[in-house]
Amino acid sequence: MNADRLSRMASKVVSTGLKTLPIGAVMTAVAMMAALATGYLPAGGAATAQERGFAGLGDRADGFAPVVPGRALAFPRDFGPHPAFRLEWWYVTANLSGPDGNPYGLQWTLFRQAARPPAPRHGDKTGSAGAGTDGPEGGWASPHFWMGHAAVTTPERQFFAEKLARGGIGQAGAAARPFGAWIDDWQLAGHGKDTADGAQDSAGGPEGGPEGGPEDGYAGGYADGYAGDGKHRYTLRAGGAGFGYRLTLDSTAPPVLHGKQGYSQKSDGGQASYYFSQPFLTARGSLHVNGRTIPVTGTAWLDREWSSQPLAANQTGWDWFSLRLADGARVMLFRLRHENGEDGGGADAGDDAGGADSGGKDGRDSDYISGTWIAADGGTHPLDRETAALRPLAFTMVAGRRVPTLWAVSVPARGLDVRVRALNPESWMGTRIAYWEGPVTLTGSHSGDGYLEMTGYRAQGDR
Numbered sequence: 382m383n384a385d386r387l388s389r390m391a392s393k394v395v396s397t398g399l400k401t402l403p404i405g406a407v408m409t410a411v412a413m414m415a416a417l418a419t420g421y422l423p424a425g426g427a428a429t430a431q432e433r434g435f436a437g438l439g440d441r442a443d444g445f446a447p448v449v450p451g452r453a454l455a456f457p458r459d460f461g462p463h464p465a466f467r468l469e470w471w472y473v474t475a476n477l478s479g480p481d482g483n484p485y486g487l488q489w490t491l492f493r494q495a496a497r498p499p500a501p502r503h504g505d506k507t508g509s510a511g512a513g514t515d516g517p518e519g520g521w522a523s524p525h526f527w528m529g530h531a532a533v534t535t536p537e538r539q540f541f542a543e544k545l546a547r548g549g550i551g552q553a554g555a556a557a558r559p560f561g562a563w564i565d566d567w568q569l570a571g572h573g574k575d576t577a578d579g580a581q582d583s584a585g586g587p588e589g590g591p592e593g594g595p596e597d598g599y600a601g602g603y604a605d606g607y608a609g610d611g612k613h614r615y616t617l618r619a620g621g622a623g624f625g626y627r628l629t630l631d632s633t634a635p636p637v638l639h640g641k642q643g644y645s646q647k648s649d650g651g652q653a654s655y656y657f658s659q660p661f662l663t664a665r666g667s668l669h670v671n672g673r674t675i676p677v678t679g680t681a682w683l684d685r686e687w688s689s690q691p692l693a694a695n696q697t698g699w700d701w702f703s704l705r706l707a708d709g710a711r712v713m714l715f716r717l718r719h720e721n722g723e724d725g726g727g728a729d730a731g732d733d734a735g736g737a738d739s740g741g742k743d744g745r746d747s748d749y750i751s752g753t754w755i756a757a758d759g760g761t762h763p764l765d766r767e768t769a770a771l772r773p774l775a776f777t778m779v780a781g782r783r784v785p786t787l788w789a790v791s792v793p794a795r796g797l798d799v800r801v802r803a804l805n806p807e808s809w810m811g812t813r814i815a816y817w818e819g820p821v822t823l824t825g826s827h828s829g830d831g832y833l834e835m836t837g838y839r840a841q842g843d844r
Contacts, residue, residue: 444498445689448653454643456636459657460571460685461557464525468494469687471555471562471569473617474703474832475628475664476820477679484804485668485677486534486820486832487626488541489569489619491562493548493555497524523549529564531619533626533668534808534819540670542621543812560615567619615662615683620669628666630681632659634759639713640751641763645686647717648696648749654688660703660711660755680705682832695720696749698837700771702790702801702821706829709757712797714764714790716771718837719747754795768794777806781840784817788833799825803833 446465463469475487525548532541544564546553553564560571615630636657639645645656662681667674682703697720704712750771752764769792773785786806791798801821808819816836823829 445495448644448655448688448690450641450644450653452644452655454636454638454655454657457557457560457571459557459655460560462493462555463655463687464495464499466495466687467498467689468492470684472684472686473569473630473681474820475630475662475679475681476705476830476832477664477668477677479668479675479677484536484820484822484830485670485675485679486532486804486808487628487668487681488530488532488534488818488832489567489617490530491553491555491564491567491569492528492530494526494528495524496526499524520549523547525549527553527564528813529553529567529619530810530812531567531621531626532808532810532818533624533670534805535670536805538670539805539808539810539819540621540624541810541812542619542624568617570616572614572616613659617666623671625669626666628664628677628681630662630664630683632662632683634659634661636685637711637713637753637755637759637761639753639761646751652688652690652696654686656684656686658685658703658713659683660705660713661759680830682711698835700785700788701834702752702771702788702831704790704799704801704821704823704829704831706797706823706827708827710795711755712752712764712790712792712831713755714752714769714771715750717749719749754792762795764792768792774800777803779807779809779817780811780815782838783841784835784838786817797826799823799827799829801831801833 445467446463448466470493471491473487473489477485477487479485527546527548529544529546530541531543532539534540544553544567546564548554555562562569613632615632617626617628617630619626636659639656639658640653643655643657644653646653660682662683663678664681665678667676669675682705684703696717699715699717701715702712704714706712748766750764750766750769752769754762754764756762770790772789773787774789775785775787776783777786778784784806786803788801789799790801801823804820804822808817810816810818814836816834817838818834819832821831821833823831
């Protein structure tokens with residue numbers, strides 16, 4: 382089935398209303414529309430999706446809100462959804478250890494994607510008008526689709542699960558006040574500052590005026606538990622075959638804005654997203670792995686990002702790092718790969734020798750590198766291809782793909798020169814849009830840990 386036919390079928394289902402279909406047809410239609418909305422196409426459409434950037438994220442986004450510099454991010458508003466933009470995600474990773482010191486990694490991600498632009502809302506400049514689960518177009522008329530990913534990584538195993546949901550019916554969604562993001566029984570929920578026993582904030586009302594201006598007593602700063610010191614609590618839960626987790630996360634600093642005050646550019650052509658993180662989170666709770674319950678503690682990282690066209694059409698994937706240094710600093714760094722920027726050199730996993738620089742014929746000139754150095758006190762310094770370097774050193778064959786699982790990462794001006802090594806080189810997420818995601822450890826000028834996500838590595842033989 383080609384993309385055009387899939388699009389026509391999905392549009393017909395939306396226009397007629399899913400409630401008029403038998404349940405079997407409803408489920409088939411939901412699966413088709415989720416595949417279309419997320420950029421995943423069946424055989425025969427994969428090449429087209431690849432040409433539009435990884436997972437279709439380089440598609441034109443006519444009718445959706447643009448990402449432009451100068452828009453002021455505001456909290457708690459921007460923890461919530463932005464229905465005027467085509468896609469967004471809520472993303473948590475954690476580096477954990479059990480009582481015996483064994484390391485574990487954890488991932489929780491919720492994606493929202495719109496199949497068509499929303500109805501215009503007069504006066505909304507933020508893209509969050511009608512904030513809540515689905516904006517003004519609720520019920521079966523909702524154009525939104527949701528996808529959740531959850532994983533637990535051990536040194537020996539990668540456990541993962543995926544959920545898909547139709548918007549508008551309460552099965553999945555997000556809200557800013559009180560903050561929550563969910564799909565079925567997977568949930569990331571925010572709680573107020575110093576709230577005892579995890580009780581949610583009771584504050585409600587509007588999400589703040591355009592550009593975070595004053596409205597209902599909210600003046601664009603922190604409110605309802607988002608005080609200036611950034612202290613806030615979240616609870617997190619998810620599970621799948623052979624695994625599950627429940628965690629409490631506590632922030633110790635305000636959110637960090639990436640790029641230019643949250644405007645994060647993704648290409649020399651101007652593609653961009655709005656992007657902020659909470660990289661200073663402590664974590665405690667329990668993992669359930671193969672019938673065992675393991676108490677764990679550690680650190681976590683929360684990302685929020687939204688856009689309408691985050692990639693250029695010829696960007697085929699990315700390598701994204703979130704690193705926690707033992708001295709308290711944090712580093713967010715990503716490389717977006719051009720279709721002609723294949724990695725060269727390197728060695729089999731476990732061999733530190735022979736990694737080629739990513740310049741010249743290996744594609745550095747066409748790759749886009751950006752990031753943020755986050756000092757222990759929360760101060761930020763932007764990073765780019767002139768101030769930071771990423772170099773794959775060793776590769777692992779995973780799911781028929783040659784994936785870099787040992788990297789050299791350096792920020793010379795900050796004295797950083799480390800080797801970033803996967804805890805489990807086979808941390809493959811075999812979801813509908815497959816990718817590598819797992820915890821990493823740091824050695825060299827600094828010790829530490831973090832997370833690495835890599836997308837767009839094609840199976841050998843694919844073009």
